[in-house]
Amino acid sequence: MLLKGTTALITGGGGGIGGGIAEAFVEQGMNVILADIDLGFAQEQATKLGATAMAIALDVASLASWAEARHASIDRFGQVDVLCNNAGISTVPGPIDQFPPHEFERLMAINVTGVYNGIVTFVPDMRARRSGHIVNTSSLNGVIPYATLAAYSASKFAVLGLSDALRDELTPYGVGVSALLPGLTRSRMSLNPKSGAHAAQKSREDLEARMMQPVWLGRAVVKAIESNQRYIMSHPGHKPALEERFRAILDACGEPAQPGYMAQVGATPSQK
Numbered sequence: 001m002l003l004k005g006t007t008a009l010i011t012g013g014g015g016g017i018g019g020g021i022a023e024a025f026v027e028q029g030m031n032v033i034l035a036d037i038d039l040g041f042a043q044e045q046a047t048k049l050g051a052t053a054m055a056i057a058l059d060v061a062s063l064a065s066w067a068e069a070r071h072a073s074i075d076r077f078g079q080v081d082v083l084c085n086n087a088g089i090s091t092v093p094g095p096i097d098q099f100p101p102h103e104f105e106r107l108m109a110i111n112v113t114g115v116y117n118g119i120v121t122f123v124p125d126m127r128a129r130r131s132g133h134i135v136n137t138s139s140l141n142g143v144i145p146y147a148t149l150a151a152y153s154a155s156k157f158a159v160l161g162l163s164d165a166l167r168d169e170l171t172p173y174g175v176g177v178s179a180l181l182p183g184l185t186r187s188r189m190s191l192n193p194k195s196g197a198h199a200a201q202k203s204r205e206d207l208e209a210r211m212m213q214p215v216w217l218g219r220a221v222v223k224a225i226e227s228n229q230r231y232i233m234s235h236p237g238h239k240p241a242l243e244e245r246f247r248a249i250l251d252a253c254g255e256p257a258q259p260g261y262m263a264q265v266g267a268t269p270s271q272k
Helices: 016-027 039-049 063-077 101-129 150-173 204-209 214-227 236-251
Strands: 007-011 031-036 053-057 082-085 133-137 176-180
Touching (some): 007 016, 007 063, 007 101, 016 031, 016 039, 016 214, 031 039, 031 063, 053 063, 063 101, 133 214
Parallel strands (some): 007 082
16 A cells, blocks of 8 residues: 555654554654643644645544544545554553453553554445444553463553454454554553553563564564554564463364364355
């Protein structure tokens, strides 16, 4: 997909990964809509990026707010060609059985339902045009679960599964879908002392030294959209942990639970 002159809407666009994606898009000559629950953060970022950027307030958990964002985007730039469902929140590390129910509901509303809401708002337009691209921000914690971050990992596993299925649904219509699987990246969320990012770090200095600059994730997103990559893995140093997890899954594939059972090759799990 050629990006110059196209328009992208980025949720959580007021900084961090969303801001980095926006910066990289502007480098490519794109128009960007920075959507954020905090309009002030989005406006600050838009001012830095110049005339091809606009800021809008968006509560990703609200379909009504999404409808308003769609109308505002079309009024300013016309069709939205790229949707980046990036907004998300983290959690305070702790045992899942001690995680408050209302916080679990809020986490899922933002991290999972927020992605769904973006999809149902913009996919019909993309499917009708038979063009476009969607980038959903999952996480390395969406493939490598981390103790004391079970709720966050659950939300990011959900985003990855949704993205994989959506890609298969939209491929016949010429619409691409990529899942962004970032590791530790500089943002207000990762710098927050209550964030799960601090769980395995010895000090703030140690934490900041491990953070990737967001614009480099944005540039990786650009490459992924141009080549229609399924996955965007910005922190390849975690490959050994990925190999260990997938090896354990593959090693569990022994004899079928039912003696003599023959699965249909190519059938989905629900069909088997």
